[in-house]
Amino acid sequence: MKEWIITNGIGGFASSTDIGINTRRYSGLLIAATNPPGLRKLVLSKVDESIELNGKKYDIYSNAINEQTQIKNKYLKKFEKTIIPIYTYKIKNVVIEKTICMFYGKNTVAINYRISNQKEKAKLLLTPLINFRDFHAETQDLKFNYTQKINKESAEINFKDSKEKINIYVNGSNYIEHKDDIFYSMYYQKEKERGFDYLENHAVPGTFEIEIKPNEDKEVTFLCSLSGEYGHSIEELSKLDGTKIIKEEIKRINNQLKSSELLKNVPKKEEEKQSYIDLVEKYIVASDNFVVYRPSLKLHTTLAGYPWFLDWGRDSLISFEGLLLLPKRYKIAEEVLLTFVSNIKQGLIPNGFNEYDGHALYNSADSSLLLFEQIQKYLNYTKNYKFIKENIYEKLIDIIENYIQGIDLDGNNIKLDETDYLIYSGTENTQNTWMDAKVNGVPATPRNGKAVELNAMWYNALKVMEDLSKHFKKPYSKYKLLAEKCKKSFGEKFYNPKKKCLYDVLGDDRIRPNQIFAISMTYPIIDINSEIAKELFITVTKKLLNKYGLKTLASEEEGFEAIYEGSPNKRDSIYHQGPTWPWLLGPYYDALKKLAGNHRDLEKTLIQFKLNVATTFTKELTKGNTVGSISEIYDSVNLSEGKGAFAQGWSVSEVFRILLT
Numbered sequence: 001m002k003e004w005i006i007t008n009g010i011g012g013f014a015s016s017t018d019i020g021i022n023t024r025r026y027s028g029l030l031i032a033a034t035n036p037p038g039l040r041k042l043v044l045s046k047v048d049e050s051i052e053l054n055g056k057k058y059d060i061y062s063n064a065i066n067e068q069t070q071i072k073n074k075y076l077k078k079f080e081k082t083i084i085p086i087y088t089y090k091i092k093n094v095v096i097e098k099t100i101c102m103f104y105g106k107n108t109v110a111i112n113y114r115i116s117n118q119k120e121k122a123k124l125l126l127t128p129l130i131n132f133r134d135f136h137a138e139t140q141d142l143k144f145n146y147t148q149k150i151n152k153e154s155a156e157i158n159f160k161d162s163k164e165k166i167n168i169y170v171n172g173s174n175y176i177e178h179k180d181d182i183f184y185s186m187y188y189q190k191e192k193e194r195g196f197d198y199l200e201n202h203a204v205p206g207t208f209e210i211e212i213k214p215n216e217d218k219e220v221t222f223l224c225s226l227s228g229e230y231g232h233s234i235e236e237l238s239k240l241d242g243t244k245i246i247k248e249e250i251k252r253i254n255n256q257l258k259s260s261e262l263l264k265n266v267p268k269k270e271e272e273k274q275s276y277i278d279l280v281e282k283y284i285v286a287s288d289n290f291v292v293y294r295p296s297l298k299l300h301t302t303l304a305g306y307p308w309f310l311d312w313g314r315d316s317l318i319s320f321e322g323l324l325l326l327p328k329r330y331k332i333a334e335e336v337l338l339t340f341v342s343n344i345k346q347g348l349i350p351n352g353f354n355e356y357d358g359h360a361l362y363n364s365a366d367s368s369l370l371l372f373e374q375i376q377k378y379l380n381y382t383k384n385y386k387f388i389k390e391n392i393y394e395k396l397i398d399i400i401e402n403y404i405q406g407i408d409l410d411g412n413n414i415k416l417d418e419t420d421y422l423i424y425s426g427t428e429n430t431q432n433t434w435m436d437a438k439v440n441g442v443p444a445t446p447r448n449g450k451a452v453e454l455n456a457m458w459y460n461a462l463k464v465m466e467d468l469s470k471h472f473k474k475p476y477s478k479y480k481l482l483a484e485k486c487k488k489s490f491g492e493k494f495y496n497p498k499k500k501c502l503y504d505v506l507g508d509d510r511i512r513p514n515q516i517f518a519i520s521m522t523y524p525i526i527d528i529n530s531e532i533a534k535e536l537f538i539t540v541t542k543k544l545l546n547k548y549g550l551k552t553l554a555s556e557e558e559g560f561e562a563i564y565e566g567s568p569n570k571r572d573s574i575y576h577q578g579p580t581w582p583w584l585l586g587p588y589y590d591a592l593k594k595l596a597g598n599h600r601d602l603e604k605t606l607i608q609f610k611l612n613v614a615t616t617f618t619k620e621l622t623k624g625n626t627v628g629s630i631s632e633i634y635d636s637v638n639l640s641e642g643k644g645a646f647a648q649g650w651s652v653s654e655v656f657r658i659l660l661t
Helices: 189-193 242-259 271-288 313-318 322-324 328-339 367-382 385-392 393-405 452-471 477-493 511-519 529-544 569-574 582-598 600-623 650-658
Strands: 001-007 015-019 028-035 038-053 056-061 063-065 067-069 074-081 085-091 096-101 108-118 122-134 146-150 154-161 167-168 174-177 184-185 200-204 206-212 217-226 291-296 298-301 415-417 423-424 549-551
Touching: 015 096, 028 217, 038 096, 038 108, 038 217, 063 271, 067 600, 096 242, 108 122, 108 242, 108 423, 122 217, 146 174, 154 174, 154 423, 167 206, 174 582, 189 322, 200 393, 206 217, 206 298, 217 242, 242 271, 242 511, 271 600, 271 650, 298 313, 313 322, 313 328, 313 367, 313 650, 322 328, 322 569, 322 650, 328 367, 367 385, 367 393, 367 452, 385 393, 393 415, 415 600, 423 452, 423 477, 452 477, 511 529, 511 582, 529 549, 529 582, 549 582, 582 650, 600 650
Parallel strands: none
Antiparallel strands: 001 015, 015 028, 028 038, 038 056, 038 122, 063 067, 063 184, 074 085, 085 096, 096 108, 108 217, 122 200, 122 206, 146 154, 154 167, 167 217, 174 206, 184 200, 291 298, 415 423
16 A cells, blocks of 8 residues: 655645555544644544445445455556545446545645446445544544534534534535444554554544436535634535635646746656656655645744654755755745744754644754755855845854853753864753654663764854855854864864774764765865765765665664664664665765765766666655655665655655756
8 A cells, every 4th residue: 555645735634545545543634733733633534435326335445444454445446646646436337536635725625526427326425534633642432522513515513622613515415414423443554563552433423425317427525624714614615616626736736846947957858858847746746745834933834744743943954955945935945944043042943843832842953053054055046145144144143152152951962162172962861963762761872972963064054154254244253263173173083994984973983874964065074075085975885875865874883773663662762773764865965966076986976876866766756655755764674665754854855856956
């Protein structure tokens, strides 16, 4: 089974599989963001469809119950997804095409059915499975406490203690209310694999019946919405046109495709032309999923991944170029920068926002430093120094000063060591680099101390700050001097001649991918034409690179784990101990481009690398775990199935950045 996802631009989404079986607690046709983009709730799990032909009932849905799969999809003839998912069923002489689309900006989903009926007297039966719970949870209730206000074509369903109503409307239908009907023990395969509860009950409030005459072609739209500011009332639903919703969504994506101007670079060779067009279309659809609006700030942001992540400063900045600058979404790029700098505290931009109340979280030492690199990239694309000067520059000064003086917020323990001018961060109990997993409150991959990528980012930040200050005619000698001292100490202390690479953290010589940042940033802290730069790149290539990304630990190192599986604690313990991460291909690519400019023997390596990435991920986008997206991580042996979040922003960003630049 392959998963798919569509989104509504405010944190809500619909997700299921190519045969319509839900495999996760996060699967559902309406997961609504009640405090966008967070506080998400499962509202509509799925719709079970049946059709009666001359009095005989045919079920065209599929479900998994109590670890047993009900394979009733013998009538499913085709599944496809470009922008939106489309299922095609055939029962005798009746063809049913089902299209699922979210109403952009609203917690509303439209499921459109086009029925082509030849000869048969028919009745379409649509039975919703509903819930109203935190999307991280599961419901084993044996009784659902809700009331219904019903009409011929609609139902308003009000769960106890909920201000919002689940509104459902089906044009041309007759709604038959069910009493105390429950769908028991829906089986979630992925949750069982992840070591969580994997059975859930759903309420079945009723069935919508739609009569279809012989030789009649009919279009029916099932509309479901969570009421409130970000949803539709029953009255509003009754006025919506399902076909129009679909057309508007396709138009919105096509407008993005056009404004990106990426199709101006279509290859001239006919055999390459269509492949490139298909790739760009997939990129626009995949990247759009992560761009959402945060009403509390009246600004856009980017989510880290689906199904469970919100916006994380680190992830948003790493994926900044690939999700926003490459497709020329410059206005939204500015809003994303403002989203994070508007919440700076003690020099730290938020590493994330709480799902439930939206408050900022500050457990990160690298997010603020990554901001400088992305501002440099923003300027490379836009040359809009005015925006940076008026909105960002003073914030950057604040960040630098706080890193110099020291930051103790949330146990980050960030400080500049004035004996060597390197950045130290963390404690034995905190994790503030991207390798941040904990098991029972204990860091799974301890990296407190002087971490290699933090110091590479610190040097780069100082150099960017030096350039900006020169441009704005502000004092810059302080940044220049700090950068020089940092670079000198880095060269003296981080090189590991025994393994011909860099220490991951001073005192830790295990081979990890973080050292690639020393030669991938705009201002590499290791001279790109030096022998050390080439040596560390070769080591990373030989020890860590595979077709899906970079391994998080070399296989010969103590503690290496290749396969990401098991209980939550086990998975967290090996999260950064060997599994492969696609996003790391991005800094690897940046480093390779710089090296190829100074070492001609690497020019062919660069060409082959891009070809390998294209071969792997064009296949992944169509035949991989998630149709049209890229997963968070992959095992480092028997590379095939994506794991972790099934659609990850920085995976999409960095892979497409390699393919399209």
